[in-house]
Amino acid sequence: xxxxxxxxxxxxxxxxxxxxxxxxxxxxxxxxxxxxxxxxxxxxxxxxxxxxxxxxxxxxxxxxxxxxxxxxxxxxxxxxxxxxxxxxxxxxxxxxxxxxxxxxxxxxxxxxxxxxxxxxxxxxxxxxxxxxxxxxxxxxxxxxxxxxxxxxxxxxxxxxxxxxxxxxxxxxxxxxxxxxxxxxxxxxxxxxxxxxxxxxxxxxxxxxxxxxxxxxxxx
Ligand SMILES: CC(C)(COP(=O)(O)OP(=O)(O)OC[C@H]1O[C@@H](n2cnc3c(N)ncnc32)[C@H](O)[C@@H]1OP(=O)(O)O)[C@@H](O)C(=O)NCCC(=O)NCCS
Numbered sequence: 001x002x003x004x005x006x007x008x009x010x011x012x013x014x015x016x017x018x019x020x021x022x023x024x025x026x027x028x029x030x031x032x033x034x035x036x037x038x039x040x041x042x043x044x045x046x047x048x049x050x051x052x053x054x055x056x057x058x059x060x061x062x063x064x065x066x067x068x069x070x071x072x073x074x075x076x077x078x079x080x081x082x083x084x085x086x087x088x089x090x091x092x093x094x095x096x097x098x099x100x101x102x103x104x105x106x107x108x109x110x111x112x113x114x115x116x117x118x119x120x121x122x123x124x125x126x127x128x129x130x131x132x133x134x135x136x137x138x139x140x141x142x143x144x145x146x147x148x149x150x151x152x153x154x155x156x157x158x159x160x161x162x163x164x165x166x167x168x169x170x171x172x173x174x175x176x177x178x179x180x181x182x183x184x185x186x187x188x189x190x191x192x193x194x195x196x197x198x199x200x201x202x203x204x205x206x207x208x209x210x211x212x213x214x215x216x217x218x219x
Contacts, residue, residue, distance in 0.1 A: 002093055005058055005064070005065055005066070006030075007032055007051065008031060009037065013068075014044065016068050016112065023098050030049055031046055031047070032049050032051045033048065033051055051081075060088060064090065064091055064093050065090035066095070067110055067128075069081060074199075075146040075147065075148055075165075082146070085110075091109070092109035100119065100131075101119065103123075104121060104122065106123065107119075108127035108129065111128070111130070112130045118136050119131075120139035120140075120157070126144045130147070130149065133152075134151050135154075138156045140157055144165070146164050147162075147166075149167045150169045153168075153170070153173070153185075156174055159175065159176065160178045162198070164181055165183045168184075168187030169188070170188045173185065173191045174192055174194060182198055182214050183214065184201045184217065188205070190206055190207055193207070200214065201213070201217065
């Protein structure tokens with residue numbers, strides 16, 4: 001059981017509060033965001049404090065941190081906050097739903113894994129990974145850091161998913177695929193190729209590579 005500070009004061013932070021309060025042993029004690037985003041001193045009845053000076057109020061030796069931000073800017077906003085939390089000296093919790101089927105213990109920190117995910121044996125998941133609800137993560141797969149799976153994705157067995165990838169709702173990825181860093185798989189895409197270039201976008205069935213980079217798209 002840890003006393004936890006959540007980064008955020010919008011809907012994702014509200015959801016993190018819900019899941020930690022209803023399905024974890026942790027106690028949420030405060031929220032934090034950058035000073036410019038603070039309009040009220042509290043959020044959901046708990047203190048909302050500036051991230052810039054967080055460690056002066058909540059010592060990293062006593063409190064843990066959780067920053068389950070969205071996929072904005074291909075997960076790079078969440079990755080930046082994650083790194084800043086580490087630099088401040090915090091260690092992270094991960095939330096793994098009790099309603100998920102998790103058959104691996106190789107899951108990193110700051111992960112947010114919601115209900116109805118099936119994670120098969122011999123899967124490895126890095127740090128700062130979000131698996132929204134209802135994904136199938138096939139056996140012997142590897143997921144890197146700062147990755148976001150939306151919902152109802154089928155990642156077939158033995159795939160390697162690079163850092164910063166984003167997988168849209170209802171996408172299907174063929175077994176043994178290797179997704180380069182920052183790959184964006186569109187909603188409903190059916191990836192039949194087994195290798196994607198870094199920062200590429202794939203759409204349709206069978207999925208085809210878009211002309212632009214995932215760095216140049218707003219999600
Ligand atoms: C791939 C994606 C990022 C494209 O975004 P975008 O470039 O802003 O898309 P646009 O709406 O401008 O569409 C550009 C073109 O791609 C097509 N397109 C968009 N998404 C597509 C998809 N998933 N599959 C096939 N074609 C798609 C559009 O029809 C359009 O085609 P056109 O130029 O022939 O008219 C977006 O559609 C997507 O899949 N986002 C993920 C959504 C998701 O999973 N949400 C859950 C969030 S938790």
